[in-house]
Amino acid sequence: TTQKEMWEALKIDKGATARRVARLEEKGYLTREPNPLDGRSQLLYPTEKAEALRNSKAEIEGSFYEWLLDGLPDDEKEVFCKTLNTLYLKSKEERRAGFLHVTQRVKEKEAQNEDK
The missing domain is CATH 1.10.10.10 (Winged helix-like DNA-binding domain superfamily/Winged helix DNA-binding domain)
Known part of the structure:
Protein backbone atom coordinates (compact mmCIF):
# COMPACT_ATOMS: atom_id res chain seq x y z
CA THR A 1 0.00 0.00 0.00
CA GLY A 71 -18.86 -24.20 28.86
CA LEU A 72 -21.51 -23.06 26.37
CA PRO A 73 -23.64 -25.74 24.74
CA ASP A 74 -22.70 -26.42 21.12
CA ASP A 75 -25.90 -24.89 19.73
CA GLU A 76 -25.28 -21.64 21.63
CA LYS A 77 -21.65 -21.58 20.45
CA GLU A 78 -22.81 -21.90 16.86
CA VAL A 79 -25.35 -19.07 17.19
CA PHE A 80 -22.83 -16.84 18.94
CA CYS A 81 -20.14 -17.43 16.31
CA LYS A 82 -22.56 -16.76 13.45
CA THR A 83 -23.74 -13.55 15.12
CA LEU A 84 -20.20 -12.41 15.86
CA ASN A 85 -19.17 -13.06 12.25
CA THR A 86 -22.20 -11.15 10.95
CA LEU A 87 -21.33 -8.16 13.15
CA TYR A 88 -17.67 -8.33 12.13
CA LEU A 89 -18.49 -8.33 8.41
CA LYS A 90 -21.01 -5.50 8.84
CA SER A 91 -18.51 -3.36 10.76
CA LYS A 92 -15.79 -4.06 8.19
CA GLU A 93 -18.13 -3.06 5.37
CA GLU A 94 -19.10 0.14 7.21
CA ARG A 95 -15.44 1.04 7.78
CA ARG A 96 -14.73 0.58 4.07
CA ALA A 97 -17.66 2.90 3.32
CA GLY A 98 -16.08 5.56 5.51
CA PHE A 99 -18.67 5.08 8.27
CA LEU A 100 -21.26 6.63 5.99
CA HIS A 101 -24.30 4.99 7.59
CA VAL A 102 -23.14 5.57 11.16
CA THR A 103 -22.45 9.24 10.40
CA GLN A 104 -25.87 9.57 8.82
CA ARG A 105 -27.51 8.01 11.87
CA VAL A 106 -25.67 10.35 14.24
CA LYS A 107 -26.74 13.39 12.19
CA GLU A 108 -30.36 12.21 12.20
CA LYS A 109 -30.31 11.82 15.99
CA GLU A 110 -28.75 15.26 16.39
CA ALA A 111 -31.47 16.74 14.18
CA GLN A 112 -34.16 15.00 16.25
CA ASN A 113 -32.65 16.37 19.47
CA GLU A 114 -32.62 19.89 18.01
CA ASP A 115 -36.32 19.57 17.19
CA LYS A 116 -37.17 18.80 20.81
Missing part, protein backbone atom coordinates in the same frame (compact mmCIF):
# COMPACT_ATOMS: atom_id res chain seq x y z
CA THR A 2 1.07 3.62 -0.30
CA GLN A 3 1.07 6.19 2.47
CA LYS A 4 -1.76 8.03 0.70
CA GLU A 5 -3.88 4.87 0.57
CA MET A 6 -3.18 4.39 4.25
CA TRP A 7 -4.35 7.84 5.33
CA GLU A 8 -7.43 7.54 3.14
CA ALA A 9 -8.30 4.16 4.68
CA LEU A 10 -7.61 5.29 8.26
CA LYS A 11 -9.44 8.61 7.80
CA ILE A 12 -6.64 10.58 9.47
CA ASP A 13 -4.68 13.53 8.13
CA LYS A 14 -1.53 13.21 6.06
CA GLY A 15 0.77 14.47 8.79
CA ALA A 16 -0.52 11.99 11.36
CA THR A 17 -0.12 9.17 8.86
CA ALA A 18 3.43 10.24 8.03
CA ARG A 19 4.34 10.26 11.74
CA ARG A 20 2.80 6.81 12.29
CA VAL A 21 4.57 5.37 9.27
CA ALA A 22 7.88 6.84 10.43
CA ARG A 23 7.41 5.36 13.93
CA LEU A 24 6.50 1.95 12.54
CA GLU A 25 9.54 2.04 10.28
CA GLU A 26 11.80 3.08 13.20
CA LYS A 27 10.45 0.21 15.29
CA GLY A 28 11.05 -2.26 12.47
CA TYR A 29 7.43 -3.02 11.60
CA LEU A 30 7.47 -1.79 8.01
CA THR A 31 9.76 -0.90 5.15
CA ARG A 32 9.40 1.56 2.31
CA GLU A 33 10.32 0.89 -1.29
CA PRO A 34 10.02 3.10 -4.38
CA ASN A 35 6.72 2.71 -6.20
CA PRO A 36 7.57 1.58 -9.75
CA LEU A 37 4.26 3.01 -11.01
CA ASP A 38 4.71 6.44 -9.41
CA GLY A 39 8.15 7.90 -8.77
CA ARG A 40 6.79 10.31 -6.15
CA SER A 41 5.37 7.69 -3.79
CA GLN A 42 6.69 4.73 -1.87
CA LEU A 43 5.12 1.38 -1.19
CA LEU A 44 4.86 0.25 2.42
CA TYR A 45 5.48 -3.38 3.32
CA PRO A 46 5.14 -5.19 6.65
CA THR A 47 8.33 -6.76 7.98
CA GLU A 48 8.70 -10.22 9.47
CA LYS A 49 8.45 -8.54 12.88
CA ALA A 50 5.03 -7.11 11.92
CA GLU A 51 3.84 -10.46 10.56
CA ALA A 52 4.95 -12.20 13.77
CA LEU A 53 3.00 -9.66 15.81
CA ARG A 54 -0.10 -10.19 13.68
CA ASN A 55 0.20 -13.96 14.04
CA SER A 56 0.70 -13.61 17.79
CA LYS A 57 -2.38 -11.41 18.04
CA ALA A 58 -4.44 -13.95 16.10
CA GLU A 59 -3.27 -16.71 18.44
CA ILE A 60 -4.21 -14.65 21.52
CA GLU A 61 -7.61 -13.81 20.03
CA GLY A 62 -8.17 -17.49 19.31
CA SER A 63 -7.37 -18.40 22.91
CA PHE A 64 -9.68 -15.67 24.16
CA TYR A 65 -12.62 -16.92 22.09
CA GLU A 66 -11.96 -20.50 23.16
CA TRP A 67 -12.10 -19.34 26.79
CA LEU A 68 -15.19 -17.24 26.13
CA LEU A 69 -17.05 -20.15 24.54
CA ASP A 70 -15.88 -22.73 27.06
Whole structure:
Protein backbone atom coordinates (compact mmCIF):
# COMPACT_ATOMS: atom_id res chain seq x y z
CA THR A 1 0.00 0.00 0.00
CA THR A 2 1.07 3.62 -0.30
CA GLN A 3 1.07 6.19 2.47
CA LYS A 4 -1.76 8.03 0.70
CA GLU A 5 -3.88 4.87 0.57
CA MET A 6 -3.18 4.39 4.25
CA TRP A 7 -4.35 7.84 5.33
CA GLU A 8 -7.43 7.54 3.14
CA ALA A 9 -8.30 4.16 4.68
CA LEU A 10 -7.61 5.29 8.26
CA LYS A 11 -9.44 8.61 7.80
CA ILE A 12 -6.64 10.58 9.47
CA ASP A 13 -4.68 13.53 8.13
CA LYS A 14 -1.53 13.21 6.06
CA GLY A 15 0.77 14.47 8.79
CA ALA A 16 -0.52 11.99 11.36
CA THR A 17 -0.12 9.17 8.86
CA ALA A 18 3.43 10.24 8.03
CA ARG A 19 4.34 10.26 11.74
CA ARG A 20 2.80 6.81 12.29
CA VAL A 21 4.57 5.37 9.27
CA ALA A 22 7.88 6.84 10.43
CA ARG A 23 7.41 5.36 13.93
CA LEU A 24 6.50 1.95 12.54
CA GLU A 25 9.54 2.04 10.28
CA GLU A 26 11.80 3.08 13.20
CA LYS A 27 10.45 0.21 15.29
CA GLY A 28 11.05 -2.26 12.47
CA TYR A 29 7.43 -3.02 11.60
CA LEU A 30 7.47 -1.79 8.01
CA THR A 31 9.76 -0.90 5.15
CA ARG A 32 9.40 1.56 2.31
CA GLU A 33 10.32 0.89 -1.29
CA PRO A 34 10.02 3.10 -4.38
CA ASN A 35 6.72 2.71 -6.20
CA PRO A 36 7.57 1.58 -9.75
CA LEU A 37 4.26 3.01 -11.01
CA ASP A 38 4.71 6.44 -9.41
CA GLY A 39 8.15 7.90 -8.77
CA ARG A 40 6.79 10.31 -6.15
CA SER A 41 5.37 7.69 -3.79
CA GLN A 42 6.69 4.73 -1.87
CA LEU A 43 5.12 1.38 -1.19
CA LEU A 44 4.86 0.25 2.42
CA TYR A 45 5.48 -3.38 3.32
CA PRO A 46 5.14 -5.19 6.65
CA THR A 47 8.33 -6.76 7.98
CA GLU A 48 8.70 -10.22 9.47
CA LYS A 49 8.45 -8.54 12.88
CA ALA A 50 5.03 -7.11 11.92
CA GLU A 51 3.84 -10.46 10.56
CA ALA A 52 4.95 -12.20 13.77
CA LEU A 53 3.00 -9.66 15.81
CA ARG A 54 -0.10 -10.19 13.68
CA ASN A 55 0.20 -13.96 14.04
CA SER A 56 0.70 -13.61 17.79
CA LYS A 57 -2.38 -11.41 18.04
CA ALA A 58 -4.44 -13.95 16.10
CA GLU A 59 -3.27 -16.71 18.44
CA ILE A 60 -4.21 -14.65 21.52
CA GLU A 61 -7.61 -13.81 20.03
CA GLY A 62 -8.17 -17.49 19.31
CA SER A 63 -7.37 -18.40 22.91
CA PHE A 64 -9.68 -15.67 24.16
CA TYR A 65 -12.62 -16.92 22.09
CA GLU A 66 -11.96 -20.50 23.16
CA TRP A 67 -12.10 -19.34 26.79
CA LEU A 68 -15.19 -17.24 26.13
CA LEU A 69 -17.05 -20.15 24.54
CA ASP A 70 -15.88 -22.73 27.06
CA GLY A 71 -18.86 -24.20 28.86
CA LEU A 72 -21.51 -23.06 26.37
CA PRO A 73 -23.64 -25.74 24.74
CA ASP A 74 -22.70 -26.42 21.12
CA ASP A 75 -25.90 -24.89 19.73
CA GLU A 76 -25.28 -21.64 21.63
CA LYS A 77 -21.65 -21.58 20.45
CA GLU A 78 -22.81 -21.90 16.86
CA VAL A 79 -25.35 -19.07 17.19
CA PHE A 80 -22.83 -16.84 18.94
CA CYS A 81 -20.14 -17.43 16.31
CA LYS A 82 -22.56 -16.76 13.45
CA THR A 83 -23.74 -13.55 15.12
CA LEU A 84 -20.20 -12.41 15.86
CA ASN A 85 -19.17 -13.06 12.25
CA THR A 86 -22.20 -11.15 10.95
CA LEU A 87 -21.33 -8.16 13.15
CA TYR A 88 -17.67 -8.33 12.13
CA LEU A 89 -18.49 -8.33 8.41
CA LYS A 90 -21.01 -5.50 8.84
CA SER A 91 -18.51 -3.36 10.76
CA LYS A 92 -15.79 -4.06 8.19
CA GLU A 93 -18.13 -3.06 5.37
CA GLU A 94 -19.10 0.14 7.21
CA ARG A 95 -15.44 1.04 7.78
CA ARG A 96 -14.73 0.58 4.07
CA ALA A 97 -17.66 2.90 3.32
CA GLY A 98 -16.08 5.56 5.51
CA PHE A 99 -18.67 5.08 8.27
CA LEU A 100 -21.26 6.63 5.99
CA HIS A 101 -24.30 4.99 7.59
CA VAL A 102 -23.14 5.57 11.16
CA THR A 103 -22.45 9.24 10.40
CA GLN A 104 -25.87 9.57 8.82
CA ARG A 105 -27.51 8.01 11.87
CA VAL A 106 -25.67 10.35 14.24
CA LYS A 107 -26.74 13.39 12.19
CA GLU A 108 -30.36 12.21 12.20
CA LYS A 109 -30.31 11.82 15.99
CA GLU A 110 -28.75 15.26 16.39
CA ALA A 111 -31.47 16.74 14.18
CA GLN A 112 -34.16 15.00 16.25
CA ASN A 113 -32.65 16.37 19.47
CA GLU A 114 -32.62 19.89 18.01
CA ASP A 115 -36.32 19.57 17.19
CA LYS A 116 -37.17 18.80 20.81
